[in-house]
Amino acid sequence: MTEPVLIVGGGPAGLAAAHALASVGQRSVLVEKESRLGGAPILSGYAKLVPSGEWAKDAIGGMVSRVEGNSLIAVHKGCTVKEFGGEAGAFRASLSNGASCDVGAAILCTGFTHFDSVNKPEWGFGTFPDVVTTTQVEQMISSGKGVRCPSDGRKPERVAILLCVGSRDRQIGREWCSKIC
Ligand SMILES: Cc1cc2nc3c(=O)[nH]c(=O)nc-3n(C[C@H](O)[C@H](O)[C@H](O)COP(=O)(O)OP(=O)(O)OC[C@H]3O[C@@H](n4cnc5c(N)ncnc54)[C@H](O)[C@@H]3O)c2cc1C
Ligand code: SF4
Numbered sequence: 001m002t003e004p005v006l007i008v009g010g011g012p013a014g015l016a017a018a019h020a021l022a023s024v025g026q027r028s029v030l031v032e033k034e035s036r037l038g039g040a041p042i043l044s045g046y047a048k049l050v051p052s053g054e055w056a057k058d059a060i061g062g063m064v065s066r067v068e069g070n071s072l073i074a075v076h077k078g079c080t081v082k083e084f085g086g087e088a089g090a091f092r093a094s095l096s097n098g099a100s101c102d103v104g105a106a107i108l109c110t111g112f113t114h115f116d117s118v119n120k121p122e123w124g125f126g127t128f129p130d131v132v133t134t135t136q137v138e139q140m141i142s143s144g145k146g147v148r149c150p151s152d153g154r155k156p157e158r159v160a161i162l163l164c165v166g167s168r169d170r171q172i173g174r175e176w177c178s179k180i181c
Contacts, residue, residue, distance in 0.1 A: 003104035011039020115166030
């Protein structure tokens with residue numbers, strides 16, 4: 001394909017796609033709506049990743065640098081696709097930063113958003129300060145301070161972990177789950 005490939009989303013999937021295409025000589029245009037690449041592990045400050053045990057900022061940071069340093073990949077940050085049209089092999093995309101590009105194909109890598117636990121009030125999130133989400137725990141560990149009770153900063157003696165909140169739940173119309181956590 002002579003035209004570049006449009007990749008929407010600069011998280012791990014978009015970064016991996018751009019790098020894989022570049023490794024076979026294929027140009028791409030990577031569009032990320034946030035001001036930083038890296039997706040959820042970077043934007044939400046995850047700690048160490050399974051299975052490698054590497055800090056997210058190192059593991060994903062490496063993926064970001066090899067994309068940002070690659071001349072076959074044009075990166076647009078803080079940007080979205082405003083218009084997209086054409087036909088297979090010959091599309092045109094207009095970006096919110098005023099740029100436009102002719103692309104041969106598009107890959108959507110827009111990822112996910114975290115479930116807002118306020119929508120399951122029976123578990124106390126939003127009511128009791130020491131009920132926190134997994135993402136908050138990740139951020140506590142990343143900060144280097146370790147897991148602490150937000151109410152008074154003490155190290156908790158025991159922790160209850162509630163799995164699957166927001167998944168497989170008919171009350172909120174979501175009967176499925178990722179099947180991988
Ligand atoms: C708490 C937690 C811990 C986790 N820990 C691990 C772990 O240890 N190991 C592991 O392998 N996985 C882990 N995961 C899973 C991992 O975070 C995801 O599998 C991964 O982030 C998915 O990457 P992605 O690129 O598909 O999506 P995302 O990371 O969601 O990235 C999507 C990107 O697309 C951008 N985007 C969205 N919409 C648009 C748009 N319209 N235009 C432009 N850009 C857009 C977003 O800003 C974002 O940068 C964890 C997940 C959670 C919730
Ligand atoms: S994969 Fe397992 S732990 Fe994750 S939401 Fe589904 S049932 Fe719950």
